[in-house]
Amino acid sequence: MSTRKHLVATLSAALGLGLLPAQAAADMAVNAHSATAFWGVSAEKFEYRYSDSDEKLAVIESGAWYGSDELKFRWQFEGEWEEAHNAWETLENQFLAQIPVSEFWDAKAGIRIDTPEGPDRVYGVLGLTGLAPYWFEVDTNLYVSDEGDTSVDFEAEYELLITNYWIVSATFETLLAFSEDREIGVGKGINSTEVGLRLSYDLIDRSFSPYVGVVHERKYGDTADLARASGGGTEDWFAVVGARLAF
Amino acid sequence: MTKRLIAGAFAMLLPIMAWAGEYDLTVDRVTIDTGDFKKQGIGYNGSSPGPVLRFKEGEEAVINVTNNLDETTSVHWHGLILPFDQDGVPGVSFPGIPPGETFTYRFPVAQAGTYWYHSHSGFQEPDGAYGAIVIEPEGREPFRYDRDYVVQLADKHPHSGDRVMRNLKSSPDYYNRQQQTVGDFISESREQGFMATLRDRMMWGQMRMMKADVEDVQGFTGLINGKGPEQNWTGLFKPGERIRLRFINSSAMTYFDVRIPGLKMTVVQADGNNVRPVNVDEFRIGVAETYDVIVHIRDEEAYTIFAESMGRSGYARGTLAPREGMVADVPELRDAPMLTMADMAGHMNHGDMDHGAMGHGGMDHGSMNQGDMDHSAHMGGTPEDPFYASGSGLLPKASNGGKFLSYADLRAQSPVFEEREPTREIEMRLTGNMERYEWSIDGIKYEDSDPIVLQYGERVRFKFVNETMMTHPMHLHGMWSILDVDAGQWNPIKHVISVAPATTVYMETEVDAPGEWVFHCHLSYHAAAGMFRKVIVEGGPEEEVVTGQAETQGGDV
Numbered sequence: 001m002s003t004r005k006h007l008v009a010t011l012s013a014a015l016g017l018g019l020l021p022a023q024a025a026a027d028m029a030v031n032a033h034s035a036t037a038f039w040g041v042s043a044e045k046f047e048y049r050y051s052d053s054d055e056k057l058a059v060i061e062s063g064a065w066y067g068s069d070e071l072k073f074r075w076q077f078e079g080e081w082e083e084a085h086n087a088w089e090t091l092e093n094q095f096l097a098q099i100p101v102s103e104f105w106d107a108k109a110g111i112r113i114d115t116p117e118g119p120d121r122v123y124g125v126l127g128l129t130g131l132a133p134y135w136f137e138v139d140t141n142l143y144v145s146d147e148g149d150t151s152v153d154f155e156a157e158y159e160l161l162i163t164n165y166w167i168v169s170a171t172f173e174t175l176l177a178f179s180e181d182r183e184i185g186v187g188k189g190i191n192s193t194e195v196g197l198r199l200s201y202d203l204i205d206r207s208f209s210p211y212v213g214v215v216h217e218r219k220y221g222d223t224a225d226l227a228r229a230s231g232g233g234t235e236d237w238f239a240v241v242g243a244r245l246a247f
Numbered sequence: 248m249t250k251r252l253i254a255g256a257f258a259m260l261l262p263i264m265a266w267a268g269e270y271d272l273t274v275d276r277v278t279i280d281t282g283d284f285k286k287q288g289i290g291y292n293g294s295s296p297g298p299v300l301r302f303k304e305g306e307e308a309v310i311n312v313t314n315n316l317d318e319t320t321s322v323h324w325h326g327l328i329l330p331f332d333q334d335g336v337p338g339v340s341f342p343g344i345p346p347g348e349t350f351t352y353r354f355p356v357a358q359a360g361t362y363w364y365h366s367h368s369g370f371q372e373p374d375g376a377y378g379a380i381v382i383e384p385e386g387r388e389p390f391r392y393d394r395d396y397v398v399q400l401a402d403k404h405p406h407s408g409d410r411v412m413r414n415l416k417s418s419p420d421y422y423n424r425q426q427q428t429v430g431d432f433i434s435e436s437r438e439q440g441f442m443a444t445l446r447d448r449m450m451w452g453q454m455r456m457m458k459a460d461v462e463d464v465q466g467f468t469g470l471i472n473g474k475g476p477e478q479n480w481t482g483l484f485k486p487g488e489r490i491r492l493r494f495i496n497s498s499a500m501t502y503f504d505v506r507i508p509g510l511k512m513t514v515v516q517a518d519g520n521n522v523r524p525v526n527v528d529e530f531r532i533g534v535a536e537t538y539d540v541i542v543h544i545r546d547e548e549a550y551t552i553f554a555e556s557m558g559r560s561g562y563a564r565g566t567l568a569p570r571e572g573m574v575a576d577v578p579e580l581r582d583a584p585m586l587t588m589a590d591m592a593g594h595m596n597h598g599d600m601d602h603g604a605m606g607h608g609g610m611d612h613g614s615m616n617q618g619d620m621d622h623s624a625h626m627g628g629t630p631e632d633p634f635y636a637s638g639s640g641l642l643p644k645a646s647n648g649g650k651f652l653s654y655a656d657l658r659a660q661s662p663v664f665e666e667r668e669p670t671r672e673i674e675m676r677l678t679g680n681m682e683r684y685e686w687s688i689d690g691i692k693y694e695d696s697d698p699i700v701l702q703y704g705e706r707v708r709f710k711f712v713n714e715t716m717m718t719h720p721m722h723l724h725g726m727w728s729i730l731d732v733d734a735g736q737w738n739p740i741k742h743v744i745s746v747a748p749a750t751t752v753y754m755e756t757e758v759d760a761p762g763e764w765v766f767h768c769h770l771s772y773h774a775a776a777g778m779f780r781k782v783i784v785e786g787g788p789e790e791e792v793v794t795g796q797a798e799t800q801g802g803d804v
Contacts, residue, residue, distance in 0.1 A: 034694045035369075035409075035775040040417040069685055069692075104455060104682055131682055134452040164424040205466075206414075206421055246417070 039066040040246065047242025049215060053233060056083035062245075065098075072098040074108065087117035094125060105130035112143060119183045122146045135159070151177040151186065162199075167209075171196040180222060185230065187222025194218075200244055209244040268302045268356065269309040274320045274344075274366070279375050281468040282475035284405045288375030289316065289366065296473050296497070297364070297378030299397050304359040304385045310352040312344060319343040319368055322352065323724075324380065325535060326362040326519050326742040329354035331762025331784075334724055336367045339763050339781055343368060359384030360519025361493040361537045363399070370408020373499035373771045377401070381493065382519075389660055390515045390524065392541050395491035396482040400532065400554055400563050402467035402501035403475075411464055411499075412772050419684045422466055425459045425560060425583050456594070458585040460681060460716055461641070462558030463772065464500045469554060469563030479574065480565035486547045490567065491515075493539050496532040499771040502557035502718065502745075504531050504643055505538075507550050507567070508578060512540035514652060518741040521660035528649030531557065533720040533745035535769035538652075542567070549573035557641065557718075559583040581646065586716055586748065589638035593714040593749035636749040641718065655732050657739035664729065664757050666736035669708035673699065677746060677768070677778065679715040685776055686715075686768065692777025699766065701758045703786035708755045711746045719773065720745045723782070724764040729755040743769060761787035 043062035050056055063076040073096070080090035096110035105128060112123040127141035137157045144150050153175045160168040175191040198213030215238040219227050224234040277290035291297025302308050314320045321343050323335035333354040337343030344350040359382045366376035379397040404411060414421040427448070436444045451458055474480040484490050492512075496503060506512075506529040514525045516539035524541075532538055532554075544550065549568040556562060559580045566574055588595075632653040635642045645651040679686040688696070701707055709728075711721060720743045721728075727740040731753035738755075746752045761784050768778035 034692070034777060034779065035412050036694060038413050038416040040413065042417075069683060100683070103680055131455055133455060134449070135455065161426055161428040163428050163430065164426055206418065 036068050037066070038068075040064065042244075042246040044244060045242060046245055047211075047240045049238040049240045051236045051238045053236060055233075055236060055238075057081065057089070057238070058083070059240075059242075067098070070099065072106075074098055074110075085117065089116060090114075091116040096125060096127070098129070101128075102130075104132075108141075114184075121181075121184060132156075145181065147181060147183075149177065149179045149181045149186070151175060151191075165202045167200050167202070169196075169198050169200065169211075171198075177223075182226065185223065185226045187224075187226055189221045189223075191221075191223040192217065192219045196240070198240065206244075207246050211240075211242055211244065213240045214238065215240050268306045269311075270298075270300055271311045271313070272297060272322065273313045273315050274322075274376065275315045277375065279403060279473075280478075281403050281470060282477035283468045286403075286405055286407075289320075289371050290375050291378055294473070295375030295377070296399055296401070297376075299379045299381055300364065302356045302380065302382045304356055304382055306356050308352065308354055308356050311349055312352065313349040314344045314346055317346050319345055320371060320376070321367045322364050322376075323367040324352070324354075324362065324364050325722075326360075326537070327354070327380070328357050328725070328727070328760065331725055331760065331764055334762075334764065336724065336765050339765055356382055358382060358519065359388075360516055360521075361397070361495060361539050362519050363495045363497055363535075363537070365497065370412065370499075370771060370775070372497075373404070373408040373411070375403075377497040379493070379495055389521060390491075390513075390541060391489060392491035393488040394484065395493060397472065397493045397495065398480075398482075398552060398565065399470075399472050399495045399497050400501075400503050400505075401470040401473075402464070402498040402556070402561065403470050404464060404467040404499070406466075408499070408771065412775055415463060415684045415772055419463070419681055420457070420460075422464045423457070423459060423462070424465055425461070425558065426457060427459055450588075454591070454595075455682065456586075456591060456716060457681075458587075458640070459583070460586060461584055462501065462556060462560050463684075463717070463770075465558070465560035467501065467556075467561050469501070469503070469556065469561050471552065471554070471563045471565040474565070476562065476564040476577070481571060481573075482565070482567050483571065484544055484567055484569060486569060487545055489541050489543045491539060491541050492552075493537065494532055495537045496534055498534050500534065501561070502531055502533050502720075503554040503563065504529055504557060505552070505554045506530075506646060507542060507552050508575070508647070509548070509550055510542045510544065512542055514538055514540050514656075517657050517739055518743060520663070520740050522739055523658040523660055523737075525652060525656045526650065527652040527656075528645040528647055529643070530652035531643050533718070533743055533769075535720055535722055535743045536741070536745065549575040551575040551577055553578055555580055557584070557643075578646070585640045587638055587640040589636040590640055590716050590748040592636060593712065594716055634745075634750060634752065635747045639747065639749070641747060654730060654739075654745075657730065657732060658734055658737040659739050662736040663727070663740050664736075667706055669755050670702075670705040672708040672710055674710045674712060675721075677711060677713045677715055677719050677721075679717070679773075679776075679778070681716070684772075686773040686778035687776075688778055688780055693767075693779035693781075694777065696780055698763075698781040698783045701756075701782060701784045703758055703761050703784055703788075705758045706755055707758060708753060711744065711752045711754070713746045713748055713750055713752075716748045717770075717773070718745060718747050719778065720769040721766070722769045723756060723766045725760040725762065725782075725784075726756050726758060726764070729757070731755065758784055760784060 041064040045061040058081040060079045065072050065074040076094040078092040082089045092114050094112040096108040098106050098108040101107045108127040110125050112125050114121040123143040123145045129139040132138045140154045155173045157171045173194040177186045180188045194217045196215040198211040200209040200211035202209045217236045219234040272291045279288040321335045321337045334340040362380040365372040468475045471480040547569045552565040554563040634654045643651045676689045678690045722743045729738050729740050744754050764782040766780045766782050767774045
């Protein structure tokens with residue numbers, strides 16, 4: 001398993017940081033009038049969570065992309081490192097191709113590889129990401145695992161500008177499974193919700209925006225039962241401190 | 248003795264030879280210091296902006312450009328009428344100037360007035376590769392002045408052009424720090440009521456459009472002749488003099504509203520061509536436009552040249568003073584304008600149908616808003632500027648309540664081209680998708696587009712239909728753009744036509760220059776995103792006899 005993790009990390013690093021700038025520069029030189037290929041590296045969440053039940057987590061949600069208006073390649077990373085167990089509770093890498101399908105929406109397809117502590121999973125991903133009316137940023141995906149289980153996640157974010165530098169962002173995430181995958185603690189039906197509220201300040205452009213906030217996580221139904229059975233909690237309040245990063 | 252005489256004669260000749268229009272330009276990496284920040288950039292002969300190139304109408308210009316960069320460069324002579332292979336657009340007019348090489352530009356100077364030059368490669372121009380051109384006319388000018396200064400405006404950004412473009416592509420509002428906040432909501436609620444304010448926000452939110460979307464790239468320092476507001480470029484004068492100020496907007500993205508508090512300005516040229524003098528208190532200069540104004544200063548006072556960006560996110564400042572070191576008050580920036588539903592009309596008319604990237608060439612959305620807009624653009628006489636949508640949030644007002652220059656005020660000093668019916672009309676819908684930072688013409692980006700093919704000898708009427716919420720300064724290379732202000736043969740001739748949101752503007756072009764040219768929005772990041780076209784002029788003097796065309800080519804009359 002550790003070699004696989006290593007592979008994923010290497011792949012991610014190569015995709016995210018190595019090849020991209022050089023390729024972008026080469027493309028720019030080829031055509032003096034149109035800038036056609038771009039890249040970006042960012043971390044929406046790079047934070048430390050401290051729960052009311054003394055749980056301590058480091059959470060990273062980051063990604064990199066390279067491509068044109070018509071086709072982007074995207075790597076998304078999501079990790080939750082739990083201090084008590086000294087282990088990755090969540091470790092997820094997605095490799096996606098993304099194309100525009102309407103003025104405000106993109107479709108994406110690819111693969112998701114989960115390699116956390118415990119059993120691994122590989123999923124096929126079909127997703128939709130974009131901007132809904134009233135400025136809600138929405139991202140939703142359908143996953144089909146190598147075990148044949150199907151699930152859907154949904155994320156929405158709204159940014160409220162206190163000033164043009166102090167920004168409150170409200171996030172909502174949920175996971176819904178169409179079948180049970182007991183091994184990884186997924187029950188049928190609504191698995192969990194995560195609601196977050198973060199107050200950030202754009203310290204350096206939009207590259208470095210430190211924030212503080214609160215996050216509420218809750219598990220439901222069978223998933224909650226599975227969590228209880230393995231000795232975990234089903235509801236947590238976290239205080240979070242971190243930064244949004246973009247390069 | 249004879250030797251010395253010859254040497255003397257030679258020395259006397261030297262300045263004349265220099266005036267004969269030969270220049271050496273090196274393209275260099277330079278450090279740009281705006282007073283607010285220092286950055287690495289690109290300049291000419293070791294500085295940005297480069298030197299002012301002075302020519303005389305009728306002579307031959309010879310410019311040896313040596314590329315000291317490690318990338319290809321080019322120099323485009325903005326607004327000059329010249330053979331297409333001297334126009335300096337890499338990949339269209341010529342291959343570009345490779346690193347370490349020298350390219351000699353050579354062309355007859357067929358016009359007079361104020362122009363400028365800049366790199367046409369990548370983002371070298373926003374990175375600092377620009378300078379001014381001043382061409383002295385052969386004959387007398389129809390106005391008098393005692394001295395003249397170039398006043399070259401720029402919007403110097405701390406980020407490189409590549410970085411700005413990449414950030415805009417990642418997040419189109421990356422640089423917009425004028426977005427509406429909770430505080431704005433509260434203060435607006437107090438004035439207009441909570442429900443009205445909420446309805447307003449819901450309406451814009453529903454469309455996913457921003458009222459504050461006036462300037463894509465904020466965070467710049469406004470420069471005059473390379474100097475930031477604190478460095479205060481100063482032009483000296485003697486009381487009683489008439490001073491000709493040659494305003495050039497060499498910004499990457501920024502329109503400026505220019506005034507000199509306490510002085511009336513007489514506009515005498517627009518884009519290098521004489522216009523009937525118009526007295527104004529303030530004028531808006533689009534990206535890549537030039538305006539020459541004359542100010543008459545009688546007293547021994549200092550005056551501030553104040554150029555606020557159209558979105559009020561920054562300003563350039565300089566001083567006219569009788570003595571070095573004298574300064575005048577620097578005004579505060581006025582409140583930022585907000586777009587209105589009127590500015591949105593062009594976008595709403597085609598709504599969600601235009602996906603830019605998806606390409607859908609055939610649909611004609613422009614015709615839907617045609618009636619209304621054409622009407623407003625030709626009304627004249629109405630108190631509102633016909634070159635803005637009726638009710639536009641961008642409609643400029645002079646800070647002292649006086650006269651603000653409009654395109655509608657511009658009249659050619661004397662007719663340059665014979666008035667005739669256009670042979671055909673070409674519609675250009677200016678299109679885009681702000682959320683994706685895609686900009687296009689007729690919904691098609693440059694890399695997916697076919698060239699616009701024109702026939703030598705025809706007169707084409709271009710119809711710009713702006714379906715976006717941004718203002719686009721459209722620039723045709725190689726041939727004059729005759730702006731339709733409904734004045735027939737007195738329509739002014741320009742090289743940049745600014746098209747405000749949700750308006751339709753017409754220009755006509757006498758197709759009198761064979762070869763391959765380009766036609767594009769002069770906002771650097773819009774052009775690079777695809778609001779750009781190649782233009783091919785087929786035929787030419789050898790193949791076709793066109794009377795009266797050749798001699799009307801010159802600009803200034």
